Structure formats: structure tokens, C-alpha cells
Amino acid sequence: MLLIGADKMSSIVDYTDRNNCILFGDAGAAVLIEPSEDLSLGLQDSILRIDGSGRESLYMLGGGSLNPCTHETVDKKMHYLYQDGKAVFKVAVKGMADVSYELMQKNNLTSDDVAYLVPHQANLRIIDATAQRMGLSKDKVMVNIDRYGNTTAATIPSCLVEYYRDGKIKKGDKLILSAFGAGFTWGALYVVWAMD
Amino acid sequence: MSDKKYSAVVTAVGMYVPDKVYDNAYFESIVDTTDEWIRTRTGIRERRILEKGATSDLATKAAEDLLKTHNVDPKEIDIIIVATVTPDMFFPATACLVQDRIGATNSWGFDLSAAC
Numbered sequence: 001m002l003l004i005g006a007d008k009m010s011s012i013v014d015y016t017d018r019n020n021c022i023l024f025g026d027a028g029a030a031v032l033i034e035p036s037e038d039l040s041l042g043l044q045d046s047i048l049r050i051d052g053s054g055r056e057s058l059y060m061l062g063g064g065s066l067n068p069c070t071h072e073t074v075d076k077k078m079h080y081l082y083q084d085g086k087a088v089f090k091v092a093v094k095g096m097a098d099v100s101y102e103l104m105q106k107n108n109l110t111s112d113d114v115a116y117l118v119p120h121q122a123n124l125r126i127i128d129a130t131a132q133r134m135g136l137s138k139d140k141v142m143v144n145i146d147r148y149g150n151t152t153a154a155t156i157p158s159c160l161v162e163y164y165r166d167g168k169i170k171k172g173d174k175l176i177l178s179a180f181g182a183g184f185t186w187g188a189l190y191v192v193w194a195m196d
Numbered sequence: 197m198s199d200k201k202y203s204a205v206v207t208a209v210g211m212y213v214p215d216k217v218y219d220n221a222y223f224e225s226i227v228d229t230t231d232e233w234i235r236t237r238t239g240i241r242e243r244r245i246l247e248k249g250a251t252s253d254l255a256t257k258a259a260e261d262l263l264k265t266h267n268v269d270p271k272e273i274d275i276i277i278v279a280t281v282t283p284d285m286f287f288p289a290t291a292c293l294v295q296d297r298i299g300a301t302n303s304w305g306f307d308l309s310a311a312c
Contacts, residue, residue: 002262002303004294005279006255010245012282018227022220022234025213025243028254030262032208032273042205058311060281124239148213149243152311153279154254161211182281182311194205 004030005153012060014080023122024081025149029157041171041194045107047099047187054184057087092180093126097133099188100178104134107190111135115173115193116163120180121145121155130178152181164195171196210262212254214246250284252293259298270298276305283307 006028015021036042061067062078073079100117104110117136119127124145131141142159151158156177163169173193180186219242220231234240246254255278263270278291291305 001275001277002259002273002300003277003279004255004258004291006251006258006290007280007282008246008249008251008254009282011250015226018223018229021227022223022229022240023238025218026246026254027211027213027244028251028256028258029211030209030255030258031206032262032266032268033204034207035202036205037202038205039200039203042203044203123237125237127239143239145239146241147243149238149240151243152281154211154258157209158211158213160206161209164209185310191206195207195209 001033002030003033003157004028005155005157007152007154009081009150009152012079012081014077017080019085020081020083023150025151027148027151027154027158029154029161031157031160036194038194041192043189043191045103045190047103047106049095049099049187050183050185052183054088054091054182057084057091057184058082058182089123089126091184092122092186093129095184095186096120096126096178096180096188097130099186100130100176101133103176103188103190109174109176109190113174114140114176116140116142116169116175118142118156118159118175118177120178121148121159122150122180126180134176155179169193208262208266208268210258210260210265212257212261213244214254216245216247217242218245251278251280251282252284252290252297255280255290255294256297259294263298270300271302273300273303276300276303277308278305279308279310281309281311283309
């Protein structure tokens with residue numbers, strides 16, 4: 001299975017919106033997923049959540065069946081991403097930290113057991129708060145937001161690609177992948193890295 | 197988990213970022229912001245921007261990087277899932293566009309949207 005995360009965020013960003021236009025970038029990243037008979041490798045466990053009451057905080061209203069494209073939807077800038085940054089930050093900080101910590105507890109993982117947190121790259125302060133909750137030092141947190149911004153679906157896979165290619169992850173390393181996004185939808189995966 | 201027969205493992209990786217860079221200085225020139233504000237609030241110094249093309253181009257190039265680096269035959273791919281909130285269009289799915297371009301002729305696929 002070829003799983004690709006790719007987003008051209010610049011196609012839905014309003015470059016007059018000073019709070020949001022600075023956040024996003026364009027990228028694509030891919031992983032090939034195959035079955036393994038060695039059950040100690042690969043996806044071990046997950047916690048996945050959804051809460052649609054967050055729909056007022058992060059959305060793009062125009063172009064769907066609710067607001068089909070018209071001159072008016074264009075004039076009202078409804079084809080751009082809208083985000084209430086403060087509201088999302090508050091929920092994301094708690095959501096990402098909670099599921100990541102819960103997943104460690106559920107699988108009896110200590111901070112020493114975890115090789116890396118692989119977090120969605122939306123904001124470094126959310127990443128830091130999640131790592132702190134998990135008891136992880138900064139050298140155990142994958143980061144590329146400084147160079148790419150928030151690339152939406154490409155954040156976690158692009159971190160995996162870069163850290164793997166830099167020789168920083170090895171077979172058997174325990175990883176916690178953790179993300180938060182519009183909906184709200186969020187979750188964490190416990191993965192044991194299988195590539196040499 | 198005790199009845200599990202197989203585990204899902206990552207066996208190959210690839211990525212693509214466009215060449216064009218928007219650094220924080222660029223945003224200082226187009227909106228009321230500062231490099232220091234952006235860095236301290238978000239940790240971002242620069243981002244990549246695709247000037248021409250669409251999400252399927254980013255996805256296809258990431259897939260091609262994976263196939264080439266790990267010597268994977270696209271005909272062996274069973275399913276392509278493209279996670280995106282910026283598909284090329286509502287339909288067909290971006291997965292179809294990638295499937296065609298990489299020659300994954302034995303594959304099925306669809307897009308997945310669970311947003312930024």
C-alpha cells in the first residue's frame with residue numbers, strides 16, 4: 001500500500017491574512033506499507049478521536065454542497081482556509097499531549113522506551129508541550145517545521161523520511177506519531193520502526 | 197491484538213518539496229508581521245511553495261522518489277491512498293491521478309481527508 005500525504009496549502013491560503021498565511025507550506029511525502037509476519041514490528045496500537053463541535057474553529061466554507069462556488073463566495077473569501085488560531089491552539093495542545101501520553105500508558109512505555117515523538121508540525125509550542133507531557137527531551141522529538149512550515153498531510157511522513165535518511169532512526173525504534181487537525185480530529189499511533 | 201496475524205510495517209519512504217522558498221522576510225514585505233514574531237510564536241523560518249502545478253504533482257514526485265530510491269515496481273502496488281485537504285479537484289480522486297502517472301496499473305485507491 002502506497003500511502004501519500006500531500007498538500008498544496010498555498011492554493012487555499014489567503015496571503016492578506018497575517019495570522020494564517022505565515023503558517024503553511026507545500027510538500028508531499030510517501031510511505032510504502034506492507035504486511036509483516038514479525039508482529040513486534042510496525043503498527044502496534046493507536047488512539048483516534050473525532051469531535052465535530054470543533055468545526056467553527058478551522059474550516060474552508062466555500063466550494064462544497066453547502067456553499068457552491070458563486071461570485072459571492074469568492075468575494076467573501078470563502079475559498080480560503082479560516083482558522084481561529086487561539087481556539088485551535090488551546091484544544092490542540094491538550095488533545096495531542098493527552099492521546100500521546102495515554103498511548104504510552106496503555107502500552108507501558110516509559111520516556112526511556114520511546115526513541116522519538118513524531119508530531120504533526122503545526123506549531124513548535126504545541127510540539128514542545130506534547131513532548132513535555134511525555135517526558136521526552138528535545139533530541140527525541142522530530143522537527144522540520146522550521147524549514148517547511150505546516151504542510152498538513154505531509155508533516156509526519158516528511159519527518160520520518162528525513163530522520164530515516166539522516167540515519168537517526170533504526171530498526172526496532174519505538175515511535176509515537178501524533179497529530180491534530182480540523183474537525184476536530186486527532187490521534188496517536190505507536191509504531192516500531194521496521195527499516196534498517 | 198492476540199489474534200493478529202500480520203503487522204503493518206513501513207518498508208520504503210520518499211518525499212518532495214518544491215524549490216521556491218518563502219522566508220519570514222518575504223512575509224514582512226506583504227503583511228504586518230515580523231520574523232521574530234513568527235519564529236517565537238510558531239518556530240517557522242521558511243516554507244516551500246509550489247508555483248506551478250497541483251497537489252498531484254507533489255504526491256507523484258514523492259511517490260517517484262520512493263519508487264526510485266527503494267527500487268519498487270509500481271505494478272506491485274495494491275492500493276494508493278492520498279491524504280490531502282487540497283485535492284486537485286473534487287473528483288476524480290488525487291489517488292487516481294497519481295496511479296496513472298506512476299503506472300501503478302494493478303492498484304486501487306482513494307483520497308482521505310482528515311485535515312490540517
